[in-house]
Amino acid sequence: MNFTKFPRRGYLQGETPIEPMKNLSKALGGKVNLYVKRDDLLPGASGGNKTRKLDFCIADAIEKGADTIITCGAIQSNHCRLTASWAAKEGLECHLVLEERVKGSYKEDGSGNNFLFELLGVKTKRVVEGGSNMMAEMEKTAAELKAAGKKPYIVPGGASNAIGALGYAACAEEMMNQLNTMGLTIDHVVVPSGSAGTHAGMVVGMVGTNAGIPVHGIDVSKPAADQEPGVYKLAEETAELLGVKGGIERDAVKCYGEYVGPGYSLPSDAMVEAVKLFAAEEAILLDPVYTGKVAAGLIDLVRKGAFAEGSNVLFLHTGGSPALYAYLDTFR
Ligand SMILES: *Cc1c(COP(=O)(O)O)cnc(C)c1O
Secondary structure (H helix, E strand, O other): OOOOOOOOOOOOOOOOOEEEOHHHHHHOOOOOEEEEEEHHHOOOOOOOOHHHHHHHHHHHHHHOOOOEEEEEEEOOOHHHHHHHHHHHHHOOEEEEEEEEOOOOOOOOOOOOHHHHHHHOOOOEEEEEEOOOOHHHHHHHHHHHHHHOOOOEEEOOHHHOOHHHHHHHHHHHHHHHHHHHHHOOOOOEEEEEEOOOHHHHHHHHHHHHOOOOOOEEEEEOOOOHHHHHHHHHHHHHHHHHHHOOOOOOOHHHOEEEOOOOOOOOOOOOHHHHHHHHHHHHHHOOOOOOOOHHHHHHHHHHHHHOOOOOOOOEEEEEEOOOHHHHHHOHHHHO
16 A cells, blocks of 8 residues: 555554454453453553544645644544644644533533543533434534635544545554564454544455454444445445455445444443453553444454454454543542
């Protein structure tokens, strides 16, 4: 894969670690060997997966002459936190449109990421009702800023367009190079599937590196039948942009919808168990909205024997721990 034709800001500062999770593997019966790729340790305030995508998206914005970034997310959005973080570093203004997906859940003085938006110098936050057309809302903000003489650039939700998904195609390549150096064979990769850039990019990267490792996407908001077509479409667009030959096979995109629980960002018992288990066994902090549910899926698949005995399974940790502090009641 050739990423040199795309502008990039160089936010990564090297590879994120791949670590064995021996204690957790043992706690789950010792039949599979679990590994974790620590994208929670990526640079950008409090780390997380959006840094890989923003490395490409913010570069595109700067190349197009933008002085202002507009993006959107849920009220505890890690994506909004990292966009604000990189905008601050680059000297760009950042404006957020926040979707109140759970009615009444927005608090002006909220904790977690919502507090960090403030600290990172976000210029404006506008909260809109759940189900709003977020692109249309961001375009409204863009029109106002243009009228005020600014040069705004819209980063879509989760930075999940083909440009952003390049970040995870590049992550797949980084991971394969690490595995080659370590002499470690991975049989399955488990990733989150939300706004889909992570999942789609990883699928493209697996094809582009000829890795042949199946990618399991754990949904955090939708049933599999609703999630898979969107992931597949974005994977095709990303493969086309990157020039990955032969395209993407439809069955390379596999989603599991049964770990969403009561809904996006709403706690489930399995999520709480997963967060507690990762912290106690591996000293790894997950989050209640994304990685806690993905880990719940991983744990259930291991317990059900979905991975053959002796398999090496890699969990992609995409970050999100600041949201823990907005969910204290759930864990205590
Ligand atoms: C955004 C996010 C995800 C989901 O990634 P997508 O590319 O949106 O599917 C997973 N984990 C965390 C912590 C996130 O912030």
